[in-house]
Amino acid sequence: MKCKFLVVLIIMLSFSCKNDSMILDVESPQSNLKVSFNLNAEGEPFYQVMFNNKTVVDTSYLGFEFTNAEALKDDLKIITTATNSFNETWQMPWGEQVDVVNHYNELKVELQETSEPKRKLNIVFRVYDDGIGFRYEFPEQEGWTEALIKDEHTEFNLTKDYNTFWIPGDWDIYEHLYSTTKLSEIDALKYVGHVNLAQTYIPENAVNTPVTMVGDDNTHLSFHEAALVDYSGMTLKVDTENLNLKSNLVGSENTDYKVKRSLPFHTPWRTLQITDNAPDLIESKLIVNLNEPNKLGDVSWFKPMKYTGVWWEMHLGKSSWDYGMTQDMNTWTDPGKSNGTHGATTENVKRFIDFSAKNNIRGVLVEGWNTGWEHWIGFEDREGVFDFVTPYPDYDIDEVTRYAKEKGVEIIMHHETSAATETYEKQQDTAYALMQKYGMHAVKSGYVGKILPKGEYHHGQYMVNHYNNAAIKAAKYEVAVNAHEPIKATGLRRTYPNIISREGLRGQEFNAWAEDGGNPPEHLPIVAFTRMLSGPIDFTPGIFNIKFDEFKKDNQVNTTIAQQLALYVVIYSPVQMAADLVEHYEANPEPLQFIRDVGVDWEETKVLNGKVGDYVTIARKERQTGNWFVGGITDENSITHELTFDFLDEDQTYDATIYKDGKEAHWNDNPLDIEIEKMEQTKGNKLSIKLAEGGGFAISLKKKNN
Known part of the structure; x- marks a missing residue:
């Protein structure tokens, strides 16, 4: 990958403990954005954000609570501050564009408690013309080797009652319709127990990110996070009276902490995109820029593609994922008979291969090809159910892959884990090796259901690590991952370009079976x-049969064919x-x-x-x-x-x-x-x-x- 670098470092250090001698402000390259940092009289750290000379984030405090130590949120002093400027142009191996400008000014503040045990904490701000990112750094230090974070207290104290586009802060799923209300009117708890969702847990009045807001002065804000690695996903708790957002990390029923890390470490970036118009939000590359450069090197083995597959017909009820025969989880006990509706048959998949080859479509996704589908829906204990290398009797994987190669089409693998993480982790190497054997370079993974082991949630630290580790391991086999029921995207596609896409929203399939009428026309805008x-986003567009009465007369796609x-x-x-x-x-x-x-x-x-x-x-x-x-x-x-x-x-x-x-x-x-x-x-x-x-x-x- 070719990169052009222009790096200008301007280090300004001060060893005085007096705030008036410190550099406590940092502006964006074009000076339209400004971040100010300071401590109050109690030694509590806070920051403010100005955009076009207006305060958009007022005095907002920062800090942590731990289960194995006292809180770290006051009694602090500034030891040093440092600033630098950075400007590079890097290239995406695939993406919305080739060249990406990464230009920011940075402020790093080193803090220390004034009393014992005198723990240290750094806060780093990066200010771009289109937004800001900041994170906490826990440096290596004597007497503190492990942090058990009970919660992170990052505030965004807003100055206006913005029009807000939000989904509830669900710890298990992002598949909610967006609500549009004033910030002061957010009520996430009304979505508790939504009937259309496979799993859901909304513990408080919080929203998931990205959450986007629009002011009456046309200021556009979007809150999110970047580089989510070995940490818990962040929701934002809403104080509707004071127009305040506060980070609330996704937890676990199995521990009294939400994040466990050994020092030294740093948190993900807390991000705020700020523009004066809506289109610039989409054109912003703040999230990917806050991630580390490519660690995989050449990923030319993955080629962006269009694909077809036996997926929509299953949601319509034309065919099924399961074969419908008797199985004891280890061996076939009876050759049995197909239920007659199985979608992933050799014959049916060949039909999709032929169609793709004729129509400039390079891939075919095959769901329901492997054993185990009869046994997971409705079962609380799903460990050991799926086999990621054994096909059903009516799916000849050798013949299908041979035929696809002959036609110039690539088969896309499907791994439905049923959220049984230990089963999947045990089989990942053999599953990815099978893909490598057949020349498959992309897999769609799924995590429908409550996470196993019990007590974990889709968006907690345990699962963040699972999703990321699965993709990192896949890269060793030249496999790219398209995850469904995932953790949120946070720009890791820059660091690991085999993280190609994901679901993480209410997708097209809700139009086929949701009891609330599917996705309304405002959903995608x-x-x-x-x-x-x-x-x-793997949204799966292109539905031409908008009203599929022959399959489900009470459902339809709520767009025109031109919008598809x-x-x-x-x-x-x-x-x-x-x-x-x-x-x-x-x-x-x-x-x-x-x-x-x-x-x-x-x-x-x-x-x-x-x-x-x-x-x-x-x-x-x-x-x-x-x-x-x-x-x-x-x-x-x-x-x-x-x-x-x-x-x-x-x-x-x-x-x-x-x-x-x-x-x-x-x-x-x-x-x-x-x-x-x-x-x-x-x-x-x-x-x-x-x-x-x-x-x-x-x-x-x-x-x-x-």
Whole structure:
């Protein structure tokens, strides 16, 4: 990987203990953001954040509670401060763009207790033009070797009652619909026991991150964390009266602490993206920049791809994950008979391989191929159920992989762990080795159900380590991981580029079976400015059969077909599924052409417009070809955009194909109404385009040989 570095270090040290001789402020490179740090009279550390000369985070205190030591939150003094500036341009091996500018100013404050045992704590702030990150460092020190953190008390004391887009601080799942309320009106506890969720635990009035806010002065804030390693996931407890957010780490029923670490160590970065418009939130690379550089080296064995698979038909009820025969968990006791609906058969998978090969789709995901599916749903003890190397009798893995290779298609492995972590960890090496044997370079992992061992939660330190360690081990076998029911994305894809995508939101499958009617039209215009800020999303777009009455008459996808096409550009992932059934694509060859054409790996990304929760339009330039693709979506309200193609290359003509909502299109009343128009476009041209209620548009712009 090529990197360009321009590093300027300006170290300013002071050995006086008087605050007035210390450097306690740090500004962003363009001086639009400023962070101030200090101690109050009791020695409590606090910080403030100013944006465009306005205070957005007022006096906010920092500190820790431990189970094996006294709290560390007061009686502190400043020992030294240091600042430095850093500017580099690094390159993504895959991603939304090639070049990423990482430019910040840093303030490091070294603190120590004034009385015994005189423990030390450092706080580091990095200030970018688009936000801030700060973390705690626990240096090596005599007499303190292990920290058992009961809780971390990081505050964000806000100055306004922002309009907030949030999901509850669930310790087990992120698959909630977003609520839009004032900060002062957040009530996460009303979502306790949600019927559509496989597992859920909401202990208090808190929100999960990223949580995005918009002020009446157009200030946009989004709170999250970066580089979550060997630590517990952070929720934000909401004080609705005082407009205050406070970190509350995900815990465990098995310990009286939430994080156990040996010194020295540092916490994840606590992040706050700050912009004066919505599009800049999406274009920000704050989260990935706060992560360490690539530790894997060359990962060219993973290629971004579109894929199909036996997944949607299972959610529709056309086929099943399980084979339906008798098994004693170790050997087959009876050759038995298939239940007749098993989806992962050799014949059915070959059908998807043929379709993919014909339509510029490089992968096929096979779920339900391995033994154990009959025995895990509803069973509390799921350890030992799944076998990650033994296929069902009607799935010939040798023949399938041979056939796929012949057709130029890669099989994507599926590992549903059923959240039985010890079983998965014991089998990971053999499971990844099997993938390596067959030349499979991507796996979709799943963690449906309550975590085993009992008492652990999906977002606690135990599982953070499990998810990360699984991906690190996978890299040794040249396997990339797309995790479902995951821990949140925090930019680790920079450090470990085989962490390619994840779920971590309420996905497309809820449209097929959720009792509350599925995802409303506003869902994805919120997701683009919340969940997507943390990293790639495996949302599984491309449903053409919007109203699938032949399978489930009470469910449907709540968008137009044009919006389903737009999602390939709007919702970013290096793996994008063409999720619908083969027969539904073959019945709609004209809109299918966009899925054939659209890229999946990008040289450049431009957010053309956007309003959180309402609409967004994104243009992306494909690596290698230089072709551009544009996608736009809206909520339940129709809107007309005036697009200007000022992002196109100079002196280049493009053949444009526009897939847009028809005149009578409507997400519920007429979702299949689509118009396809062809024209030429050049840089600077303008185009007026109307999006229907719950609608969208997609444009392919292919370079024309001049």
